[in-house]
Amino acid sequence: PRNVAKDGNGELTVAGLRVKQLAEEFGTPLYVVDEQDLRSRCREFIEGFAGWDVYYAGKAFLCVEVAKWIEQEGLGLDVCSGGELAVALKAEFPPERITFHGNNKSENELARAIDAGIGRIVVDSFDEIARIAKLATDRNTTARVLVRVTVGVEAHTHEYIATAHEDQKFGFSLAGGHAHDAVERVLKEPSLELRGLHSHIGSQIYDTSGFEVAAKRVVGLFTEIRDTHGITLPELCLGGGFGIAYTTQDDPQPPSKLAQGMNDIVEHECKAYGVEKPRMSIEPGRAIAGPAVFTLYEVGTVKPVELDAGASRNYVAVDGGMSDNVRTALYDAEFSCTLASRKSDAQPTLSRVVGKHCESGDILVKDEFLPADVTPGDLLAVPATGAYCRSLASTYNHVPKPAIVAVDNNQARVIVRRETEEDLLRLDVW
Numbered sequence: 001p002r003n004v005a006k007d008g009n010g011e012l013t014v015a016g017l018r019v020k021q022l023a024e025e026f027g028t029p030l031y032v033v034d035e036q037d038l039r040s041r042c043r044e045f046i047e048g049f050a051g052w053d054v055y056y057a058g059k060a061f062l063c064v065e066v067a068k069w070i071e072q073e074g075l076g077l078d079v080c081s082g083g084e085l086a087v088a089l090k091a092e093f094p095p096e097r098i099t100f101h102g103n104n105k106s107e108n109e110l111a112r113a114i115d116a117g118i119g120r121i122v123v124d125s126f127d128e129i130a131r132i133a134k135l136a137t138d139r140n141t142t143a144r145v146l147v148r149v150t151v152g153v154e155a156h157t158h159e160y161i162a163t164a165h166e167d168q169k170f171g172f173s174l175a176g177g178h179a180h181d182a183v184e185r186v187l188k189e190p191s192l193e194l195r196g197l198h199s200h201i202g203s204q205i206y207d208t209s210g211f212e213v214a215a216k217r218v219v220g221l222f223t224e225i226r227d228t229h230g231i232t233l234p235e236l237c238l239g240g241g242f243g244i245a246y247t248t249q250d251d252p253q254p255p256s257k258l259a260q261g262m263n264d265i266v267e268h269e270c271k272a273y274g275v276e277k278p279r280m281s282i283e284p285g286r287a288i289a290g291p292a293v294f295t296l297y298e299v300g301t302v303k304p305v306e307l308d309a310g311a312s313r314n315y316v317a318v319d320g321g322m323s324d325n326v327r328t329a330l331y332d333a334e335f336s337c338t339l340a341s342r343k344s345d346a347q348p349t350l351s352r353v354v355g356k357h358c359e360s361g362d363i364l365v366k367d368e369f370l371p372a373d374v375t376p377g378d379l380l381a382v383p384a385t386g387a388y389c390r391s392l393a394s395t396y397n398h399v400p401k402p403a404i405v406a407v408d409n410n411q412a413r414v415i416v417r418r419e420t421e422e423d424l425l426r427l428d429v430w
């Protein structure tokens with residue numbers, strides 16, 4: 001987060017609060033969200049992408065309080081399940097500023113979205129087009145939709161989070177002609193209003209050329225639609241996916257830079273094709289929530305392990321693990337880590353931060369040089385854990401999920417309370 005510093009004793013502070021105090025008061029592991037940091041990233045997207053609509057992708061990090069911040073900063077919200085929709089509605093998020101995503105939304109989820117009056121539904125299959133049309137007809141209403149297009153871009157990111165190549169489950173293929181067919185199908189349904197097209201090429205992407213190719217191809221389809229059907233679609237969403245820094249080697253672009261490249265391409269293509277520039281939008285999730293959070297852990301055990309060639313590595317085990325951050329185990333993700341509770345002049349030593357779960361893949365930080373004297377009771381902070389850590393959290397091994405604490409201006413408050421063993425047991429029936 002932006003508002004962190006180390007005090008004279010080497011202790012990490014955030015928004016003016018010492019981490020030892022946070023650990024004492026709220027326990028560990030703990031997700032600590034720097035409210036002003038998250039809000040400032042919202043504003044940077046709004047300002048950087050001036051004239052565009054910015055939808056926050058709630059899947060990255062969502063709770064009622066965060067939805068309120070997002071609303072107050074003037075963003076829209078992208079939800080992709082009935083559960084995320086429920087959080088948004090509980091936060092009294094204006095429904096017309098909500099977009100509903102997903103490749104297999106249930107009839108019940110769609111009905112709730114339509115009844116709530118949400119802004120747009122992004123359609124992802126022919127089955128779904130029929131389903132939404134029927135629900136809207138039954139309700140004597142019109143549903144506004146975007147058609148999700150698979151543009152055939154190979155985004156340079158982990159295979160599991162790339163979404164615009166052909167062989168995956170999302171969207172209608174542009175190359176295969178399905179996108180065109182989907183548009184036709186939607187236009188034939190009197191209860192559906194086609195607002196525009198949508199493309200999302202993947203996540204944790206640094207290189208903007210993928211967005212540019214996507215923009216080019218979707219604008220091409222806009223033109224085709226105008227030529228075939230004589231209509232100019234009003235909206236185009238280019239999705240999310242902007243990469244953030246997880247280690248000091250990462251060097252992501254600021255929103256204003258991203259905006260420039262994407263804007264130029266869209267304007268250029270629209271001009272070239274002679275189509276009016278549609279209302280543009282984006283859906284960043286990670287770039288807003290990711291850097292604003294760190295996870296605070298307490299060290300429980302330290303074990304030196306001999307490697308080949310006489311080298312060794314310290315296995316530093318903390319009180320959380322893959323249940324609160326599965327990204328390293330799932331995507332081979334890179335995180336960094338710092339000793340947060342004190343200063344140490346001990347030799348920086350190759351270390352691996354691991355969790356408390358029953359598998360060897362339970363790794364949080366693969367390689368980090370931590371002081372050789374790291375010891376039980378020390379606090380470690382893992383930065384950039386705002387996106388897809390809490391939201392992908394599990395209760396594996398019946399480990400309750402950590403709390404989320406928001407810090408701002410010397411104040412800390414719980415915005416999601418820590419799960420208890422009682423919470424876990426509440427669902428058992430016997």
Ligand code: LLP
Pocket residue numbers: 057059060078101161200202203204239240241242283284285286287327331387388392
């Ligand atoms: N829009 C759509 C349609 C999406 O599917 C996603 C992310 C986003 C926007 C937001 O993408 P972002 O700006 O956050 O990259 N769990 C993975 C990431 C999965 C992304 C899913 N979709 C991870 O931890 O890396």
